[in-house]
Amino acid sequence: MNKDPLPPPSYGPLPPIQESPIRICTISLTGYDKVRLIGTPAPLTPLLRSAILSCWGTIQRESNYAGSHEFKLSGVPWHGQGPDSVRSRRLLAGILYTMAKAGWDLLQSTDVSKRIHDKDTLFFEYSEPPAGVLSASSSNSGRSEATAMGREGDGMEMYELREVELFTVGFNRSDRIRIISQQVPQVMFRMVEVIKRAIATQWKYGIQAEQDYCGSYEIKLQGNPFDAKGDESVYARMMLAQIIANFKAEGFKLYASISIGHGRDDNDLESWVFRRMNDSWR
Structure with a gap:
C-alpha cells in the first residue's frame, strides 16, 4: 500500500x-x-x-x-x-x-x-547557560537587559546573555597577518605580541614591516608563508600551529575558520576567530 x-x-x-x-x-x-x-x-x-x-x-x-x-x-x-x-x-x-x-x-x-x-x-x-553564568550587564541590570525576548510559536523565547570575548585574525595576500579587534589598546598590544612571538620562533625569515591598516594591526612577513613551496610550506604551518598554541595559553581558543572574501585573483584565505574560554564555552 x-x-x-x-x-x-x-x-x-x-x-x-x-x-x-x-x-x-x-x-x-x-x-x-x-x-x-x-x-x-x-x-x-x-x-x-x-x-x-x-x-x-x-x-x-x-x-x-x-x-x-x-x-x-x-x-x-x-x-x-x-x-x-x-x-x-x-x-x-x-x-x-x-x-x-x-x-x-x-x-x-x-x-x-x-x-x-x-x-x-x-x-x-x-546551549543552556551553566547555573549562575550571566554577563556583567545581566547581573547588574536585571531581566529587561539580560534577556532578548520575543514570541516564537506559543512560547516566549528568553536568552540569558553570556560573557563573550572574541577577535579576528585575517590572512591576506601571501604574506600578511591582520589582527582585527575592538579590544582596549593594552589587550590589542598583547594579542600582537602573541603573534609576533609565534613568528619569531617558527618563521625564520621574520617580519618585514608593521603598520595600522584601516583600524587593524598588520604584520607583513618576509617571504610568502601563505604561498609557500617546499620546506617553507612546513615552516608556515608550524607558525600557524604556534599562533593557535600561544593564544590557547592566553585563554583564547580557535572558534571559527571562515571564508568570507574573494581576495586578489579570487584566491582567498580563511579568517580565524578566537574566543575566550570561560564557564559558558570551552
Whole structure:
C-alpha cells in the first residue's frame, strides 16, 4: 500500500531545527552582500540587525526569502577590498559575538553551495547557560537587559546573555597577518605580541614591516608563508600551529575558520576567530 506523500515544507517564518533538546539554526553569507537568517528565532533578528549596522553600516533592504530573514547590505562585504576587507571581518565577528552572547554557539562553518559567489554557511547550536553564568550587564541590570525576548510559536523565547570575548585574525595576500579587534589598546598590544612571538620562533625569515591598516594591526612577513613551496610550506604551518598554541595559553581558543572574501585573483584565505574560554564555552 502506498502511503500518502508528505506535505511540502512551509515557507512561512522558519523555526530552529529541533530534535529535543537539540536546537540548530543557520546563517548564510550569500552572494556579495547578503546575510540570511535561516531558522533563527525571531528575537535574534533585531540583535543581528544592530550588529550589522554597528559593524558594517547601511542595510539596503530586508525581506522574507523562502522563510528566511534576508538582509541585503549596502556595498559588497563578501567581496571587500582594502578598508572593506577589514570591515567585513568586523561584521563577521559581530555576527558571531551576537549569536554567542545569546547562547547560540558556532558548531561549524562550511561551504555547501556550488554557486561561485556564495560563501560559508554558519551552523549554530543553542546551549543552556551553566547555573549562575550571566554577563556583567545581566547581573547588574536585571531581566529587561539580560534577556532578548520575543514570541516564537506559543512560547516566549528568553536568552540569558553570556560573557563573550572574541577577535579576528585575517590572512591576506601571501604574506600578511591582520589582527582585527575592538579590544582596549593594552589587550590589542598583547594579542600582537602573541603573534609576533609565534613568528619569531617558527618563521625564520621574520617580519618585514608593521603598520595600522584601516583600524587593524598588520604584520607583513618576509617571504610568502601563505604561498609557500617546499620546506617553507612546513615552516608556515608550524607558525600557524604556534599562533593557535600561544593564544590557547592566553585563554583564547580557535572558534571559527571562515571564508568570507574573494581576495586578489579570487584566491582567498580563511579568517580565524578566537574566543575566550570561560564557564559558558570551552
